[in-house]
Amino acid sequence: MNMAMLSPFPAFATLSAQERKLIATASSPKIVAAGQPAFSEGDPTNHCFLSLSGHLKLVRTASSGEIVILGFVDPGEPFGLGVTHEIRRPASAIALRESKLAVWPIAIWRELQNEIPGLTLSVNHILEKRLFDLQERFVEMACLDVPRRVALAVLRLIDRAGRREADGVRIAFPVSRHDVAALTGTTLHSASRILVRWKRQGVIAGGRRTLLVRDVPALIRLATDPEADVSPWGQRR
Amino acid sequence: MNMAMLSPFPAFATLSAQERKLIATASSPKIVAAGQPAFSEGDPTNHCFLSLSGHLKLVRTASSGEIVILGFVDPGEPFGLGVTHEIRRPASAIALRESKLAVWPIAIWRELQNEIPGLTLSVNHILEKRLFDLQERFVEMACLDVPRRVALAVLRLIDRAGRREADGVRIAFPVSRHDVAALTGTTLHSASRILVRWKRQGVIAGGRRTLLVRDVPALIRLATDPEADVSPWGQRR
DNA sequence: CGCCATATTTGACGCAGTGCAAATAAGGCC
DNA sequence: GGCCTTATTTGCACTGCGTCAAATATGGCG
Numbered sequence: 001m002n003m004a005m006l007s008p009f010p011a012f013a014t015l016s017a018q019e020r021k022l023i024a025t026a027s028s029p030k031i032v033a034a035g036q037p038a039f040s041e042g043d044p045t046n047h048c049f050l051s052l053s054g055h056l057k058l059v060r061t062a063s064s065g066e067i068v069i070l071g072f073v074d075p076g077e078p079f080g081l082g083v084t085h086e087i088r089r090p091a092s093a094i095a096l097r098e099s100k101l102a103v104w105p106i107a108i109w110r111e112l113q114n115e116i117p118g119l120t121l122s123v124n125h126i127l128e129k130r131l132f133d134l135q136e137r138f139v140e141m142a143c144l145d146v147p148r149r150v151a152l153a154v155l156r157l158i159d160r161a162g163r164r165e166a167d168g169v170r171i172a173f174p175v176s177r178h179d180v181a182a183l184t185g186t187t188l189h190s191a192s193r194i195l196v197r198w199k200r201q202g203v204i205a206g207g208r209r210t211l212l213v214r215d216v217p218a219l220i221r222l223a224t225d226p227e228a229d230v231s232p233w234g235q236r237r
Numbered sequence: 238m239n240m241a242m243l244s245p246f247p248a249f250a251t252l253s254a255q256e257r258k259l260i261a262t263a264s265s266p267k268i269v270a271a272g273q274p275a276f277s278e279g280d281p282t283n284h285c286f287l288s289l290s291g292h293l294k295l296v297r298t299a300s301s302g303e304i305v306i307l308g309f310v311d312p313g314e315p316f317g318l319g320v321t322h323e324i325r326r327p328a329s330a331i332a333l334r335e336s337k338l339a340v341w342p343i344a345i346w347r348e349l350q351n352e353i354p355g356l357t358l359s360v361n362h363i364l365e366k367r368l369f370d371l372q373e374r375f376v377e378m379a380c381l382d383v384p385r386r387v388a389l390a391v392l393r394l395i396d397r398a399g400r401r402e403a404d405g406v407r408i409a410f411p412v413s414r415h416d417v418a419a420l421t422g423t424t425l426h427s428a429s430r431i432l433v434r435w436k437r438q439g440v441i442a443g444g445r446r447t448l449l450v451r452d453v454p455a456l457i458r459l460a461t462d463p464e465a466d467v468s469p470w471g472q473r474r
Numbered sequence: 475c476g477c478c479a480t481a482t483t484t485g486a487c488g489c490a491g492t493g494c495a496a497a498t499a500a501g502g503c504c
Numbered sequence: 505g506g507c508c509t510t511a512t513t514t515g516c517a518c519t520g521c522g523t524c525a526a527a528t529a530t531g532g533c534g
Binding site for chain 2: 060062063064066068070081082084086090091113114117120121123124125127128130131132134135136137138139140141142143144185224226
Binding site: 146187193 | 519
């Protein structure tokens with residue numbers, strides 16, 4: 001791989017050109033089609049990855065069969081780094097769109113980390129961020145009701161992959177109701193009911209596997225205002 | 238601090254004696270009384286910590302005022318490392334018993350990381366473990382009912398701080414019903430009801446802020462068997 | 475363009491778990 | 505030992521949201 005490809009990514013910003021070159025030349029390219037996994041739960045942990053373009057989701061299947069989305073991978077982010085502890089992948093990485101990846105055999109990656117201290121620091125940085133993000137979501141899961149969790153999840157999608165458009169902000173990759181549910185720890189059905197309600201109120205729009213937020217401030221209000229929202233389950237008499 | 242104090246801790250196992258000495262001499266000792274914070278939510282992130290003895294809990298207060306336990310710190314574990322991203326602490330670290338700590342000013346810690354690549358690798362290791370642990374709990378929160386979450390939380394407490402005793406395994410630090418609730422994302426009341434039920438069944442024992450598990454296999458069954466447990470909310474007629 | 479598989483929506487229903495209020499227990503301290 | 509604070513337990517009414525079942529939309533593809 002050309003070293004130039006690494007330079008624009010913040011994960012490597014602090015490294016010298018020479019170091020980046022060393023890292024880049026050790027990698028192999030890989031292309032994953034939309035819907036396909038870069039790796040799957042249970043696979044042996046043989047490689048480290050960097051997303052060059054596209055988007056992936058990290059998903060995990062609970063013993064009950066339910067699916068949970070642990071996070072997303074944006075272009076420029078390394079992933080599948082969990083190479084110190086686990087011999088097998090604890091989660092799958094599924095491409096949401098065709099994604100170009102750089103791949104390193106784990107042994108090589110370890111060598112690189114030993115030779116380039118700055119690389120380890122970068123990895124550190126990323127792990128820390130992932131940990132803080134998950135802590136955030138964990139607290140939300142523990143304390144907030146479903147509609148608020150959904151609102152926050154959508155807001156997070158916006159600043160991860162929101163593209164401004166004529167009538168709102170569009171999430172740049174496909175998001176199904178099922179994904180929303182897997183992201184917020186609820187069911188497909190509840191997620192649907194909630195989004196339908198907001199659609200009727202004009203806060204969001206979008207059909208099959210697409211999400212367009214028309215009124216971001218309203219969504220923020222729904223997420224944070226303790227008074228906001230009468231849940232979509234209709235008053236019981 | 239004496240360098241000998243560092244050697245038994247796995248976080249530093251891969252470092253040379255000389256490196257450990259460098260790290261140790263840069264630290265200051267600190268003692269935190271039971272119930273007191275090593276640092277609190279919102280504090281500026283000025284220091285890194287290592288627990289030498291005792292136990293701490295990492296807690297976070299949600300906007301609603303609810304409290305969530307993000308994790309525990311055992312003797313030998315570094316903590317409060319989130320120094321790359323956050324200028325203010327996202328969580329508090331509260332001592333569950335009197336705890337001895339080693340403390341480094343953050344600037345010094347950064348220097349140490351630069352000089353000792355192996356230290357950064359250790360930190361990496363720890364962050365990775367924390368991340369995987371939290372992912373685990375996240376999935377549980379998303380997929381399991383409250384009694385099962387409580388069972389799993391107690392099991393996790395056992396292999397973190399369980400001491401074998403004549404009639405069971407005791408958790409080595411104080412755990413209130415409130416703590417159990419904060420650990421599993423439920424209410425004090427539900428946690429109490431569940432534990433009372435298990436107490437009557439002879440699975441656990443213990444009063445005020447103590448937990449003694451008398452029948453670990455039964456608890457494992459309650460946690461994992463999909464058939465197990467009729468929830469403590471008593472059949473309604 | 476029409477068919478088919480896949481997504482989404484919707485309704486009815488019930489229960490796990492919460493909220494509130496209050497009783498009860500258990501230590502710790504003087 | 506008795507008092508006071510803090511933790512735990514408990515009853516009851518209520519509801520958020522999961523479950524089940526089914527109708528309906530939608531886009532891709534031949």
